[in-house]
Amino acid sequence: DGGITQSPKYLFRKEGQNVTLSCEQNLNHDAMYWYRQDPGQGLRLIYYSQIVNDFQKGDIAEGYSVSREKKESFPLTVTSAQKNPTAFYLCASKDTGRDVNEQFFGPGTRLTVL
Amino acid sequence: GDSVTQMEGPVTLSEEAFLTINCTYTATGYPSLFWYVQYPGEGLQLLLKATKADDKGSNKGFEATYRKETTSFHLEKGSVQVSDSAVYFCALRSSGAGSYQLTFGKGTKLSVIP
Numbered sequence: 001d002g003g004i005t006q007s008p009k010y011l012f013r014k015e016g017q018n019v020t021l022s023c024e025q026n027l028n029h030d031a032m033y034w035y036r037q038d039p040g041q042g043l044r045l046i047y048y049s050q051i052v053n054d055f056q057k058g059d060i061a062e063g064y065s066v067s068r069e070k071k072e073s074f075p076l077t078v079t080s081a082q083k084n085p086t087a088f089y090l091c092a093s094k095d096t097g098r099d100v101n102e103q104f105f106g107p108g109t110r111l112t113v114l
Numbered sequence: 115g116d117s118v119t120q121m122e123g124p125v126t127l128s129e130e131a132f133l134t135i136n137c138t139y140t141a142t143g144y145p146s147l148f149w150y151v152q153y154p155g156e157g158l159q160l161l162l163k164a165t166k167a168d169d170k171g172s173n174k175g176f177e178a179t180y181r182k183e184t185t186s187f188h189l190e191k192g193s194v195q196v197s198d199s200a201v202y203f204c205a206l207r208s209s210g211a212g213s214y215q216l217t218f219g220k221g222t223k224l225s226v227i228p
Contacts, residue, residue, distance in 0.1 A: 004157075031214050042203065042220035043158075050214055058215075090157055094214060101146045101165060101207055103216055105157035 002027045004106035006091050011111045013085075021076045021109045023091035032074035033092040033103065036060060043090065049074055050096060078111065085113045116141045120204050120219035127194055127226050135189040135222045137178075137204035145206040147171075147180055147187040148216070152201045161189075161202070194226045 004025045013019045025032065031050050035043040045058030049068040063082025068074055074093075078085045088110050092103040121136040139145065146165045150158040162171030167182035176191045187204060204219040 006157075033215075040220060043218045045215060048215065092158075096214065101148070101163060102160050105150075105159070107157045108155075 004091060004093055004104055006089075006106040006109050009107065009109060011109055013111070013113050015113055016080045018080060019078050019085075019111065021078065021089055021091075021111070023074045023076065023106060025072055025074075025091075025093045025104075025106075027093055027095070027104060028071070029093035029104070030071070030096040031094040032068070033094070034058075034064075034066065034074070034076045035090045035092065037088040037090060037108075046076065046089075085111060087111060116145070116206060116208050116217040118204050118206055118217055118219035120202075120222050122220075122222070123201075124223040124225060127224070129196055129226055129228050130193045131226075133189070133191040133194045133198075133224070135202055135204075135224070137187045137189065137219060139185050139187065139204075139206050141185075141206055141208050141217075143209035144182075145208050147178070148205040148207070149176070149178055149187070149189050150203040150205060150218075152203065152221070154200070158203065194224070196226045196228055199224055199226045 007022045033048045034046040044060050047066040049055035065077045090108045091106040094103045117140045119138050148163045149161040151161045152158045162173045164171040164180035170179045178189045201221045201223045203221045205216045
């Protein structure tokens with residue numbers, strides 16, 4: 001079955017440590033996205049990538065980094081520079097065809113920094 | 115820039131009650147509009163969409179009509195069930211060339227009680 005996988009589902013880290021969240025898709029989509037979800041704030045875009053080896057900052061990129069070395073993978077690193085990293089992180093992907101609108105979401109990773 | 119405003123929750127309804135969740139938007143041109151649903155602990159799933167004015171999206175008994183004159187895309191369901199308890203997000207994708215991003219509302223939490 002095609003879809004998006006995120007791992008792990010729950011992640012705990014000590015303050016000051018970098019942590020990398022995994023996102024893999026087998027939908028053959030060109031575009032991939034990372035969102036952060038906090039209670040009462042909806043989804044906010046962290047980074048997105050429209051094609052391999054290219055990515056752009058979203059609305060809240062500070063303290064995060066990404067790479068896009070393969071079409072199917074878009075890992076997100078939460079660095080120690082991110083002041084409040086505890087949140088629910090969602091990865092999404094999308095076909096970049098002209099008439100295609102829908103983004104497909106993974107199940108999310110809940111990160112807790114202790 | 116683009117923005118989406120949803121009615122604030124939480125919304126609590128009895129089973130078989132009528133549901134309306136209001137959504138209005140600000141965008142230039144002719145955006146595509148979406149409703150996503152998020153069940154507890156999961157990612158987002160597309161519920162329905164509309165890509166042009168007067169289109170009606172529908173799925174699982176939910177409906178929403180793209181009203182350009184009122185810049186609205188209100189979600190309705192005639193008879194809710196306990197299984198509809200979730201957070202609902204209204205979103206838009208602008209019509210600009212190369213636009214791959216979604217703009218989300220803050221979400222409305224629905225609880226349906228037996």
